[in-house]
Amino acid sequence: MxxxxxxxxxxxxxxxxxxxxxxxxxxxxxxxxxxxxxxxxxxxxxxxxxxxxxxxxxxxxxxxxxxxxxxxxxEGTAFVPADPVLRAEMLGWMFWEQNQHEGTVAVRGALMFYPSRRVLATPERMAELLERGHAHLQIIEDRLAGGRDWLVGDAPSLADICLYGYTHTAGSRGGFDMARFPAIGRWLDRITALPGYKGLDA
Missing domain, CATH: 3.40.30.10 (Glutaredoxin)
Incomplete structure (x- = not known):
């Protein structure tokens, strides 16, 4: 491949x-x-x-x-739950990531990270993305804050991998206040500890 x-x-x-x-x-x-x-x-x-x-x-x-x-x-791995309801929940998080989360968390990070896009980073747009992005991060925080280790079921799934992609750089690239989301912080650490993990720059 x-x-x-x-x-x-x-x-x-x-x-x-x-x-x-x-x-x-x-x-x-x-x-x-x-x-x-x-x-x-x-x-x-x-x-x-x-x-x-x-x-x-x-x-x-x-x-x-x-x-x-x-x-x-x-397909056929432990990252896809066998239970059809859990699979549907996993897909729901993945659809939401592309439809909502990426449009704020990733977009704000891109406007700050890529020099060619900074002309689009008006104060009004950045403030709006910050507010909406914090609201999207709060949805993840609320999901994890009740003692859950993972977004779906009791093991890491594609939902966790999917949302990790932009959430783990939300603070460093997007300027989001990640101190507001301690459950997300613990979840990020759990993903980093998975066997075989490699970081963005690996």
């Missing part, structure tokens, strides 16, 4: 993280934002939706979208 991966992206990172946790061999091809490698992959038709990550299977088929890739990689 070959993963076209944007090194700085949380969406690409969560796929690399699951690959590491599953000990699945995969060639990683860097296609960083605003580089010739990314534009070359686009022009070659290797990015079906125009963005990374994309997983190229051994037979040449291309799987775009980070959470779709997670579901394919997770």
């Amino acid at each position: 070959r993963l076209l991966s944007m090194p700085s992206s949380g969406n690409s990172y969560k796929v690399r993280l699951l690959l590491a946790l599953l000990k699945r061999p995969c060639e990683i091809v860097d296609v960083e934002y605003k580089t010739e490698a990314l534009e070359g992959a686009r022009s070659a038709g290797r990015l079906p939706f125009g963005k990374a990550p994309v997983l190229e299977l051994d037979d040449g088929r291309l799987l775009p979208e980070s959470n779709a890739i997670l579901c394919w990689l997770g």
